[in-house]
Structure formats: C-alpha cells, structure tokens
Amino acid sequence: MKKVNIGGVPEHFNLAWYLTLKDGEYKNQDINLRWHDYYGGTGEMNKALRSGEIDMAVILTEGVVKDIIEGNPSKIVQTFVETPLNWGIHVAADSEFNTINDIKGARAAISRYGSGSHLMAYINAKNNNWNLEKDLNFEVIKNLDGAIKGLTNGDADYFMWEKFTTKPIVDDGIFRRIANLPSPWPCFVIAVRQEFIDNNEDDLKIILDIINETTSDFKSIPSIDKTIANRYEQELEDVQEWLSLTEWSQSIMDKKTLDNVQEQLYDLKIISEKVDYAQLIHEI
Structure with missing residues (x-):
C-alpha cells in the first residue's frame, strides 16, 4: 500500500478530507493517505513540503506561490476552495x-x-x-x-x-x-512536491478524484451544517453562513487568476520576480 502524507489546517474547509479518510476511500484504492494537522498554517506547511515531511498540502494560494518562486520544489495541482478567504x-x-x-x-x-x-x-x-x-x-x-x-x-x-x-x-x-x-483570489490550493508528482502521478490522480467527488456534493451531505458545528465547536448559524459563502473547486487554477496573484505579490514586493505559469502549475 502506497503511503502518502498530506498536511492542512484543522479547520472546517478540510472536513471533506476527514470524511473520505473515515470512509476508507483511499485504502480501498491501495493508498495509505495520512493526514497531518498544521496549526501554524501555510508557513509551517511550506517548510514541511520543502523537507519532505509531507508530500501534499492544502495550503493558502498566496503563501505557496511565494514559496515556490523562492525554491520550494512543489507545484500547484488544483484549486481546492474557489472562493476568497x-x-x-x-x-x-x-x-x-x-x-x-x-x-x-x-x-x-x-x-x-x-x-x-x-x-x-x-x-x-x-x-x-x-x-x-x-x-x-x-x-x-x-x-x-x-x-x-x-x-x-x-x-x-x-x-x-x-x-x-x-x-x-x-x-x-x-x-x-x-x-x-x-482575499483577492481563490483561497486554498492543493500543492504537491515535484518528486512525488514525478513518481506517483497515478496515485495522485486517484486521490484528487476521490476528494473532488466529495467536495462537488459537499453541501448536499445530510446535516453537514450540524456536523461542522459540532466538530469545530461553532454556532449553527455561523456554519450556515460560511457554507453559503464557500465554493469548492475540482479544477486547475487558470493562468489569468495566477497572473493576478503574482502581480499583486510583486507590486507589494512580497516576491522579487514573476515566473511562467508552468513553473507554478502541474496539470494532472
């Protein structure tokens, strides 16, 4: 069974990962996907991607774009949450x-x-x-x-x-x-170490197919609002408002959107250069 380490923040955005893991959907495909909570957020996950501690991360767009440009050996393979944070x-x-x-x-x-x-x-x-x-x-x-x-x-x-x-x-x-x-762009993307992409693209495609199937129907899961409220200790009306504002994605981030991210980060001197779309993205 192929072991894959993935990291993310322990927040409601990532409940779909928990549900698919709980149901054993990856193990059914001979993949041992191991979820790791990163309470320190994107900066901590970038460090973990660089070190090889994790193979994949559900990570903030702006943070991983900056870190890839600065040498993080990873690529964005998909937008995870389409709406702003x-x-x-x-x-x-x-x-x-x-x-x-x-x-x-x-x-x-x-x-x-x-x-x-x-x-x-x-x-x-x-x-x-x-x-x-x-x-x-x-x-x-x-x-x-x-x-x-x-x-x-x-x-x-x-x-x-x-x-x-x-x-x-x-x-x-x-x-x-x-x-x-x-945030002035889609908030979360899925980033994967280039080494993992090169050697495990078939497994990566299976993982993305499984999570995408769940996120595409996430809002229609029975009592999902109550599940989120209980698990993350939030008020039901707050969860319902959050669900109304949030849309997941099952596709790659387009060039226009990524160019906008780079343009704004460059103007703010957060990144020292803008790079080609292909240096940031890997399309499965």
Missing part, C-alpha cells in the same frame, strides 16, 4: 483600537513569515494606502493559541485569521473583530 482583523477585547486606521503602524501578530497572516497584512496595508515599510510591524506568534496569548498580554496589537474559525473566540470576549478582508 474571509479574513477577520482582530484586536484584544479590551484594546484601545477600534478601526483600521487605529492599527496603522501597530504590531501584527503572524504565525510566521511567509504565512497567510503575514502576506494578507500587506494586502490590508495596500488597500488602506499605508506605507509598507513604516506602517507594518510584525510579531511571530506561531499559531492561533499564540495569537490569543500575544494579544491578551499586549505582545502584539492585531491578528488576521479566517473569521469563522475565530468567531468562537470573539463570542467568548477574548478577541474583538474590527474589520473583514476577503
């Missing part, structure tokens, strides 16, 4: 900050450099015409638990993370959300 911009509940203008020049908590929380801080700064050199400051907090400690203790001032994941923390009076920021 709804980033919440959070401060501590008792913070003096109340608006986007208030956090100009303040310290952004980020999971690590190159992560989504890091890169989207640049998008937020650009949208508000901030000085990218003077008005952005960062404190590395590793993960969501680190952000809770960092903001509560005053080690950082604001934190950007997917708003439905952080909603229970807002409801508990730990964070206060002062704004939302949708």
Whole structure:
C-alpha cells in the first residue's frame, strides 16, 4: 500500500478530507493517505513540503506561490476552495483600537513569515494606502493559541485569521473583530512536491478524484451544517453562513487568476520576480 502524507489546517474547509479518510476511500484504492494537522498554517506547511515531511498540502494560494518562486520544489495541482478567504482583523477585547486606521503602524501578530497572516497584512496595508515599510510591524506568534496569548498580554496589537474559525473566540470576549478582508483570489490550493508528482502521478490522480467527488456534493451531505458545528465547536448559524459563502473547486487554477496573484505579490514586493505559469502549475 502506497503511503502518502498530506498536511492542512484543522479547520472546517478540510472536513471533506476527514470524511473520505473515515470512509476508507483511499485504502480501498491501495493508498495509505495520512493526514497531518498544521496549526501554524501555510508557513509551517511550506517548510514541511520543502523537507519532505509531507508530500501534499492544502495550503493558502498566496503563501505557496511565494514559496515556490523562492525554491520550494512543489507545484500547484488544483484549486481546492474557489472562493476568497474571509479574513477577520482582530484586536484584544479590551484594546484601545477600534478601526483600521487605529492599527496603522501597530504590531501584527503572524504565525510566521511567509504565512497567510503575514502576506494578507500587506494586502490590508495596500488597500488602506499605508506605507509598507513604516506602517507594518510584525510579531511571530506561531499559531492561533499564540495569537490569543500575544494579544491578551499586549505582545502584539492585531491578528488576521479566517473569521469563522475565530468567531468562537470573539463570542467568548477574548478577541474583538474590527474589520473583514476577503482575499483577492481563490483561497486554498492543493500543492504537491515535484518528486512525488514525478513518481506517483497515478496515485495522485486517484486521490484528487476521490476528494473532488466529495467536495462537488459537499453541501448536499445530510446535516453537514450540524456536523461542522459540532466538530469545530461553532454556532449553527455561523456554519450556515460560511457554507453559503464557500465554493469548492475540482479544477486547475487558470493562468489569468495566477497572473493576478503574482502581480499583486510583486507590486507589494512580497516576491522579487514573476515566473511562467508552468513553473507554478502541474496539470494532472
């Protein structure tokens, strides 16, 4: 049986992977797919792809594009979530900050450099015409638990993370959300190490076929909203809103979309060069 390691954030976006693993769908095809949770998000997964700790990752578009350009030996094989990620911009509940203008020049908590929380801080700064050199400051907090400690203790001032994941923390009076920021592109892609693609393309196709069959009908799974609410400790109405806003994909990211990602990252000086579509994408 072929062993394959895949990584992702332990969030509701990835429930389809859990369901297909629980049903033994990969083992039925002689594939031992092993899921690994990465609480540190995209930056941590990029490191794991580079080291060979995992073969595949369900990862934020902007983060993996940047890392592939910087030498990560991986390719994007498919868009996983077609819709933007709804980033919440959070401060501590008792913070003096109340608006986007208030956090100009303040310290952004980020999971690590190159992560989504890091890169989207640049998008937020650009949208508000901030000085990218003077008005952005960062404190590395590793993960969501680190952000809770960092903001509560005053080690950082604001934190950007997917708003439905952080909603229970807002409801508990730990964070206060002062704004939302949708990502300007499809949020999650599936990235795979080039070495794995070269040697296991048939297995990769089987894995993608299985997950795509589940995501294409995901919203019609009986009581899926209740399943998500229970598993991820979220309010049912929040889950229903999230489902109404989220669309999964079963296809490759097109050149126009990827060119837009690169253009924006380049303009923000997050990447030093733009590369050909073929250097980022492998079509199965």
